[in-house]
Amino acid sequence: MLPVVAIVGRPNVGKSTLFNRLLGERQAIVHDISGVTRDRHYGESFWNDRDFTVIDTGGYLPGQSDAIVSGIRAQAEIAIREADVIVFVTDVQKGISREDDTVADLLRRQDKPVILAANKSDNSEKALDAPEFYKLGFNDLFPVSALSGSGTGELLDRLVELFPDKESVESEEKWPKISIIGRPNVGKSSLINALLKDERCIVTDIAGTTRDSINSRLEYEGKTYTLIDTAGLRKRSRVHDNIEFYSMIRTEKSIRECDVAVILVDASRGFEVQDVRLLRIAEQFNKGMIIALNKWDLVKKETNTAKEFIDAIYQKVPNLKYVPVITISATNKLRIHRIIDECRIVLDEREKKIPTSRLNQFLKEITAERPLPFKRGRQLSIKYITQVKHKPPVFSFFMNMPRELPANYRRYIENKLREQFGFKGVPVTMVFKEK
The missing domain is CATH 3.40.50.300 (P-loop containing nucleotide triphosphate hydrolases)
Known part of the structure; x- marks a missing residue:
């Protein structure tokens, strides 16, 4: 912090x-x-x-x-x-x-x-x-x-x-930080306890028990992580209590300072507007993201229940289809360690570096498949790409008339970039500069 x-x-x-x-x-x-x-x-x-x-x-x-x-x-x-x-x-x-x-x-x-x-x-x-x-x-x-x-x-x-x-401070923060975030009473503290196999956090059915962020160290398959249990984030209009206002600020702060945000959703209540807001905050700060559907044991299931639930999520956030969704039950310890497995994948994806030569070969392929459009009588042209940052990944595109590049072509580039290089659960920043 x-x-x-x-x-x-x-x-x-x-x-x-x-x-x-x-x-x-x-x-x-x-x-x-x-x-x-x-x-x-x-x-x-x-x-x-x-x-x-x-x-x-x-x-x-x-x-x-x-x-x-x-x-x-x-x-x-x-x-x-x-x-x-x-x-x-x-x-x-x-x-x-x-x-x-x-x-x-x-x-x-x-x-x-x-x-x-x-x-x-x-x-x-x-x-x-x-x-x-x-x-x-x-x-x-x-x-x-x-x-x-x-x-x-x-x-x-x-x-x-x-x-x-x-x-x-830096030595204390050398381990990857995983923040467990979500609305009140979705089971964040129960999940932390299940992962740590002890009563590190108070667990109760009363919403809002965790007022502050609590850090715990987790060792899993030879690697160490810092787990952050945060207070539940309510809609701002419902925050009347000073302590809850403070909890909301701390939740947003823990998102800003973590490496991966696990958005915990109460599957028995569905994917709500506040869950979308949490995803947007994590995306805004370029954090790795995972959606975990908790209390899956309480959901009435048919053949395609999980697929239909996940499809419904992606319909609400169509530009976040790269975020993995898993089903768990913290109380029954059902698939809880898949969270850490997925976090490890997302952490690796955040650190991924793509060589400039591979990126520019990729550029030739995608522009050949779908040529850049004409604007004001001239064809747009991207000269080259380079990755200027990782953790999170940032790519610079050098081109003529960058302001004229249509939004749908930017989405096309990002989709192809993910199709070719992955970046599962990781926001990708693309900067278009004039050359």
């Missing part, structure tokens, strides 16, 4: 402005009315050779019972628990307030590094007032102006120094 930085503080001290400054783009709504930021905003940033996640939180107001304020407070507390480093933002122009004291008291109880950002230090005169905030009890203090960017470079330097050691 990437290091996580949480930006916290009372309302209207410039947290969202600092969030936008650290990300280098305008993602959070910035307004001088307190309470604009209600939920946590996530974004990714980069500094001094380190990638990290930044969380913007709503203004922390202790003691108030208003439902919205309570919700903002709970969101901030969740972000604090999730963070590796906390940036506590204060307002130099207004000095230390009672709310600042309360936030400081909360942060001192955390066993985590805290950096004080004395914001709105827009000139050297205002920056001279920043040392007052040492009274809050934190050693790292930086006068900054989130609006102009003044002092944020020094703050970022210190942030990166406080992150977990990069080498130790």
